Amino acid sequence: MGQNRRYGSDITDEAVHETATRPQPISLGKAELGDEPVKEADRPIAVSAWVRFPESPIRVRCTAIAWTSKAVRVEFTMKDGAVRRAWVWASAVERV
Numbered sequence: 001m002g003q004n005r006r007y008g009s010d011i012t013d014e015a016v017h018e019t020a021t022r023p024q025p026i027s028l029g030k031a032e033l034g035d036e037p038v039k040e041a042d043r044p045i046a047v048s049a050w051v052r053f054p055e056s057p058i059r060v061r062c063t064a065i066a067w068t069s070k071a072v073r074v075e076f077t078m079k080d081g082a083v084r085r086a087w088v089w090a091s092a093v094e095r096v
Contacts, residue, residue, distance in 0.1 A: 023078070025086035026052040028071055033087060036068040049074045050092040051084075064093065 044063035051060050051074065062076035065085070072093045075085045 022080070022082060023053050023055065025084050026054065027085075028087040028089070033068060033071055036070070038066050038068055038073075040066050044075065046096045047072070047074065047093050048096050049088050049094075051076070051086055051088055061096065
């Protein structure tokens with residue numbers, strides 16, 4: 001009978017755990033965004049925004065890449081180089 005073998009993976013358990021535990025921002029959900037049309041930015045706009053993470057909200061320098069009348073989709077780079085995106089309430093965003 002055959003044997004159950006794992007062949008040639010370069011993904012370690014440590015890499016999987018590190019990826020799974022990286023902080024992820026908490027984005028607004030579809031119900032919160034509603035049915036309003038989304039305006040995509042022609043060019044990203046420099047902003048500062050309060051972004052919620054499970055541990056704590058933080059204020060980040062970021063860019064607005066899309067918006068509705070109530071919410072803004074922001075994009076920012078974490079210290080480790082990971083790019084994150086999240087929908088936040090428009091009142092949490094200021095132009096810089």
